[in-house]
Amino acid sequence: MSYNVAAVRAHFPALDEGAAHFDGPGGSQSPNQVADAIAGVLRSAVANKGTVTAAERRATEIVDAARAAGADLVGGDPAGIVFGRSMTQLTYDFARTLAKTWGPGDEVVVTRLDHDANVRPWVQAATAAGATVRWASFDQKTGVLTADDVARVLSTRTRLVAVTAASNLLGSRPDVATIAATAHEAGALVYVDGVHYTPHAFVDMTALGADFYACSPYKFLGPHLGMLAASPALLAELRPDKLLPSSDEVPERFEFGTLPYESLAGTTAAIDFLADLVPGSGSRRARLAASFEALEQHESALLSQLDGGLARIPGVVRYGDPDRTRTATTLFTVTDVAPAEVYQKLAERGVNAPAGTFYAHECARVLGIENTGAVRAGIAPYTDKSDVDRLLEGVAGLTG
Structure with missing residues (x-):
């Protein structure tokens, strides 16, 4: 079953504010049904x-x-x-x-x-x-x-x-x-x-x-x-x-x-x-299985777009192995630009991708970013290709 991200996005009034949200790992936006x-x-x-x-x-x-x-x-x-x-x-x-x-x-x-x-x-x-x-x-x-x-x-x-x-x-x-x-x-x-x-x-x-x-x-x-x-x-x-x-x-x-x-x-x-991200029938558990299968395909495609785009921008350093199985989450820094500044500059462009260590204290220490943090971009059910394009354009603008 194909994933209709436009139909999903229509249920999220927060998106009407115009921001591209990559801050889902810290807290996702909610659909009308929840409110x-x-x-x-x-x-x-x-x-x-x-x-x-x-x-x-x-x-x-x-x-x-x-x-x-x-x-x-x-x-x-x-x-x-x-x-x-x-x-x-x-x-x-x-x-x-x-x-x-x-x-x-x-x-x-x-x-x-x-x-x-x-x-x-x-x-x-x-x-x-x-x-x-x-x-x-x-x-x-x-x-x-x-x-x-x-x-x-x-x-x-x-x-x-x-x-x-x-x-x-x-x-x-x-x-x-x-x-x-x-x-x-x-x-x-x-x-x-x-x-x-x-x-x-x-x-x-x-x-x-x-x-x-x-x-x-x-x-x-x-x-x-x-x-x-x-x-x-x-x-x-x-x-x-x-x-x-x-x-x-x-x-x-x-x-x-x-x-x-x-x-x-x-x-x-x-x-x-x-459970209803994609049309389906059966028990809620069965519908959740179908929805997450479609969601993972959607998020995987956007993650590939994001990782590939960041890899082509000079000065971007990504953490972890992009070829390993992971959730649709990317952690990165930009050489000579503090993560906090990347966060601020992206926010000014309407792209919400926070910087920090996000309470992963021990993990940040192993990675050597406990003092500076890094920028985290998380993909959510309402993320679409244009959101990723906006993030990549914003990061590319920081590197000249």
């Missing part, structure tokens, strides 16, 4: 979850619908979908909870490819528990983290491996399935950061081998929120700190305070929108 779903909840009678009043039933239906949608998106179980303020908040919560079972002699593996939200919570929790942190690094030239890189730091004392499904800085995609299989052989759990991966690929958390899969709806066209998926049986084994009268049921025991019902409705709407 309408959020507004619809705020305009309706909603109360705390329950079964007595219409307002209570509406809240319950919103939560149930969001769990079902989230499960369809990642190939999980609705009873194992947890919502929170952000992926960072959820990861801190789960790190503290899991660390209750750790002690001296135990080990936790983190990688230098990851966003700090999948590094620092584990480092801090392990340190507090007296456990040892072991680091897996990646190849500076290619930007690739291999399964062997992780296997070298595994042992029978490893309790958890935290790994990204795609680098938010480079877009490179580790072989998570092989990493997870090796980790499971060692008796470790696997926590996968899917924040940058989920907007670009059809997710099957079981095939990935993820015991926990965390992502952020605002990166895949939805509202600001965090989502985590795990099996209900695994969640039932964990005992988070919680208020005494709050629910002890799974997954509610991990959700502190009243959920943001309007954001949950927006998340469901975003997932439904993704």
Whole structure:
């Protein structure tokens, strides 16, 4: 099924402002359907979850619908979908909870490819528990983290491996399935950061081998929120700190305070929108598979256009190996032009391509850009060829 980017773009009112958005990795734009779903909840009678009043039933239906949608998106179980303020908040919560079972002699593996939200919570929790942190690094030239890189730091004392499904800085995609299989052989759990991966690929958390899969709806066209998926049986084994009268049921025991019902409705709407990127039929899960197949082809073509164009501009330095499988994300600098200046000059031309290290602290250190950062251009479902042309023209203008 062909991908009609013009039809997709028509649903995004933010695009009427005229900017070419390459800032999706930091937060995507949202379609009308998401805004309408959020507004619809705020305009309706909603109360705390329950079964007595219409307002209570509406809240319950919103939560149930969001769990079902989230499960369809990642190939999980609705009873194992947890919502929170952000992926960072959820990861801190789960790190503290899991660390209750750790002690001296135990080990936790983190990688230098990851966003700090999948590094620092584990480092801090392990340190507090007296456990040892072991680091897996990646190849500076290619930007690739291999399964062997992780296997070298595994042992029978490893309790958890935290790994990204795609680098938010480079877009490179580790072989998570092989990493997870090796980790499971060692008796470790696997926590996968899917924040940058989920907007670009059809997710099957079981095939990935993820015991926990965390992502952020605002990166895949939805509202600001965090989502985590795990099996209900695994969640039932964990005992988070919680208020005494709050629910002890799974997954509610991990959700502190009243959920943001309007954001949950927006998340469901975003997932439904993704499922209908191309015409199709069948279950939402099946439609998501077809949509992401078409989306990956669309984004791959634009990424080839972007990479090829940047390669022809003198003075542009690209990071990572453009021939390796990655999400539609490119990190680059321009010789003798500070990344912050590139960002500013492109913005003046109506091209939004931010510069920085984007919280990928360890990754930036390995690449040697921790002090200056680099420009990151991310392609999204609403990106078209003219957007890429505008970016390339802007960069070419900086080099004379």
